[in-house]
Structure formats: structure tokens, C-alpha cells
Amino acid sequence: MRWSQLFIPTLRDAPADAEAASHALLVKGGFIRQLHAGHYSMLPLGWRVSQKVANIVREEMDAIGAQEFLLPTMHPAGVWQQSGRWDTMGEIMFRLTDRRGNENALGITHEEIFATVATELTSYKELPQAWYQIQTKFRDEARPKSGLLRVREFHMKDSYSFDTTWEGLDAQFSAHARAYARIFERLGLDAIPVEASNGAMGGKDSTEFMVPCPAGEDDVIVCPKCDYAGNIEKATSALPPVADEAPPAAPERFPTPGVRTIAALAQIEGGAAADRQIKTMVMVIDGSVVLALVRGDHQLNLQKLIDATGGIEIRPATPDEAKASLGAMPGSLGAVGVTDLKIIADEALKGRTNLTTGANEDDWHYRGVDIARDISVEQWADLREVAAGEACPLCGANLDMIRCVEAGHIFKLGTLYAEKFNIAVSDAEGNQVPVIMGSYGIGIGRNMATIAETYHDDKGLKWPVAVAPYEAVITVLKLDEDTLGAAERLYDGLRARGIDVLLDDRDARAGVKFADAELIGIPYRLTLGPKALADGEVELTLRATGETERVAVDAAVGTVADAVVAAR
């Protein structure tokens, strides 16, 4: 491609705002343009990068025997009603009504649609199968942000596996995990596989691939000593036991005028240390009030509460709702003697005695509470959020917390969709057996943005060769016959070697050409100017390191092509 014909609008004065640095560079370099909140136009450079990411994903999916499909983006409501997710997906799903008054959805994922195809599976001899597509998804996110990292319309590779046995599912899950590891390696990303919450996808095991990145939105707990890693929504830690003194025969009510916080209760005479308090959180889960109890010094993790209760819509109760349910405002709430509400407690409270908690009357608390004796806990669960510095549950080392981007996610779905859509095949004995599914996703644009976030400097992007929009640029400093002629011979030579090469034939100053090539992040730059050309040489500059060396003109094609091919 000749640069003079390439559409690259640049915004050299783009303001640096609080969004991801990569986003400003992708906009500035003319890769993407925003149409609307969460909807981006891919310009030629951006689309080339996106396609390269997609092709790497495609190659690795093909390598594990998966077959590519392309399914519709718009789906009739009935398919989603059949799985039950028409109602449970809530506002995340775009819905629209056609001229006949029929309801439709824009696909947020494609389990249902692949399931309709999978009903045509009839025999165990056809299995296993692994099917995928690279296609547009729509999600009505409450707050799109950070450029391509969180959008409402995006490209995603989603794949689905079909097996007759759980061992088969395990094998497909492992195959995907290995394929994902290779994909991230080729993309130049250090992805950490972590235990994850399954969220609305359902199913059993799930692994997220998390790339450390300050612009991300997920916190991941990792052990610096062993392999333990988990999303904050799932991770646990080992806690030292708290030695409780024996409680009195019954809880004792005592006045706590003005005390509204755990910290305040820990300070006052007759109070208790935070780890000897019960924090009572009033939550509304799908319209019902539930009490969630954690230790005073612990934080409740909402996703853990969702996972433990199977809830869909969950929110903290308003102070007025809390008062209506328990009779006091937050700060004096407790579960002692409460029998008409569901009470779910964190495991760190199990067996504890002589605790302090609110008495459901403003300015009063209980002490001497024995949780087993005094509180009707209906369900015990892991509800508390792990904090950095706590002990690894496997080896005891101090855990780290890292901010990450969720770059991929793989699930073992099980037989849920087989049951909803009646996907069954005959086994060797002629019995109908349900098909066991897995579901595997990786976002194309999100990975593109994460790469940009990982590889850039103050001059611009530094794309890895594997995803660079062009692998090499020939910067022509003087548009005379000799220089341009030499440049075109190099250009033809590199194209003949299959290199994606850009010929900067613009009538612009050298500084502009250098700065633009650096901004858009082309890995290899060949500079043709009269100085070196007089010696029969050209300059080769690496974007990644800034190193420059002189190469004989005759050897330049071979040198660059070999380097590019080796780095792909």
C-alpha cells in the first residue's frame, strides 16, 4: 500500500483524558473512530489489526479441530425463551420488535443458536464436535468505557463443544485452554488462567484468561509462590483462627449511642475489635430481602453472594428498606433473633462465639453472641472478598492482587442446553444420551486494545509483528527518480516475499514521516535517503527498541523479510 493513498486521519492534538492510554493512541493514530457510546468504526488500520488478531484466533481454533460457522446476529425471542434466558438476561440484551410485532434479540452470546443446529446431531459417532464463529455481539452495557475495552458492539470468537462424556468435555476444555495459551503467546500477552465465577453463563468449571493491565476492570488474586490464582469474585484465602472467649449464657444488650460504624464500635468502651463483630448487610435479591453476614473486618463480595444464592438481580437495600425489615437504620443492624428473613453467613463466622452485632434498635448492640446459638443461619457460603496480603489457601504465602483485563473465558456448561433444546444422540447401546456442552469466548477488539495498552510509548504504538497493521514501512525521504526508484524496488521485493509493507511516498518532511510511522507503530522501518543511498545502503530501524542499523540495499529485502517471518 502506498501511504499517499491510505486513509489515516490523525489527530495530533487529541486530548489525553483519563481513559486508557492505548485508546488515545488508537484514536490519534487513525485506527478507530467512535460513532456512539460503545460503538466504534474500524478504520483501515484498525481493521487490519483486528483481522490479524482474528486470524491468529482462527488458526489456533482450526488447529484443535474446531469448525468455523457464521450464525445470525438477530434472534427470535422464542429461542431465548426456550433456554429461559429471555427473562434472566435482563437489560444487557438489546431487544427489538419487528413489523409483525414479534420480539427479537441481538445476540449477546450464541449458546442458544448453536444449540438449534446441534439438535441435528444424532449419533455418538459424530461426536466430539467443536464449532466456532467470529462474529458481532451486542451487549447493552450500563456504562461503556475505556475505548475498545468495554463496548456495546464488538467482535468475539465464541466456540462450543459437544461431547457424550464428561471426560470428553474435560478434553475439549483442556484443548481450548491450550489453544488460548498459544493465542495469547502469539498476541504477545501474558495471560494468567484463573478460577472464575460463572455468572450468568451457568455451568460448572470456568477459567478466565486475565492480562495484567491497569486499564482493566477485574481484580485477580495471585500467589507469588505457587500456582494459585483466582478472580476476586471467586478467590479465597487462608485465615488464622480467631480465639473466642466463652460467651455468656445469653446475648447482652448494651447502649452504643451514636455508633454507626464497625470502626466506631471497635473504639468505644465495651465495644469489640472488628474481627469480633458481625457485619449485617441487608440485600435485596430478586425482590426478596436477605441478610448477608460477614466478619466486621471483611468485605462482602456481591458476585459471591449471587453465586451462592442463584440470584439474578441483586442490590443493597436502601436505608429505609433496612429499617422496614429490621427496625433500625444501618449501623445498628443485626440478625440475632431474626427468623422471617433468609440469613446467609460467611464461613469465616462459622463456630464463632462471643461476638458483637447490632440489636436492630438505633444506638443499641448485642455482645456475647454465639452465632450457632443465637442466629438462624440458613446457608453458609464463601462471601467475603479476599484482600491483598492474606495467606494463599494452598501454600500460605502472601497473596497479591493485580488489576487485569479479562481477555478470554472458557466454561464447562454441562447438559443445561441439551435439556432445554433436547440435544441428544444415540450411544453405542442405542440409548438416547444428552450432549454435554462447553462454551469458550475471546474478544477480538478487547485483545487488540489490550495489546495496544501493553505495547506503546510516548511516541505511539509498538505493535508486535504478529498483529501490526503493516509489518514494514519504507520511508522515502526524497521523491526523486533514484530514491523513489530504489524504494519501489524494495517495496516490490518485500511484497513478493509476502510482507505487509507500506510505501511512504508522501510529499512530506522527514520528521512528519518518522513521527507518523512511530505513532502507528510499524515494527520495521526502512529509511531511504540520499545519504545512505550514496553508499548503496538503507537504514533499518526497529520500532520496539529504536535501534538503527545500515543494511546494503541489495540485502535489505532479505534482512527485513527474514526478520518479519521469524517474528510472526
Next chain:
RNA sequence: CGGGAUGUGGCGCAGUUUGGCUAGCGCACCUGCUUUGGGAGCAGGGGGUCGGGAGUUCAAAUCUCCCCAUCCCGACCA
């Protein structure tokens, strides 16, 4: 959904408080001349329903009301 901010040529902004010349500036763009190895200079030129609607006024980018959109913080969220 709550809080805050913004909307003016392609891009980035000033002007709005206190209504008033033909709505400016920088970048980009077009023409010419000079320049040419790190974001050139001079001269000339083109381009704007001032987010939308209604209202007040002799007069509205500016004041009032309604609406829309975008951004940031939070809530929420495979």
C-alpha cells in the same frame, strides 16, 4: 439509575458570567513561492443549521423551559 461536566468549521478550543460590529483562534485542508534526515516559513483562500425544539427580546452561541447526545465518578455488568 445517582453525582459532576461538556456540546461552537474535519479535529482541538475561546467566546456564554454582563445578550449587541460580518462568530474567532490553533491544527488540518486548497493555491503559489521558498524550504527539505526529526512534526517548516511566508502570502492568499475555502469551509460553521453555535446539539435539537420552543420561548423572552428591537436583537440570542450568550437568557428561560423542555429534549437529545457525549465524557468522568459511582451503582450495575460473562
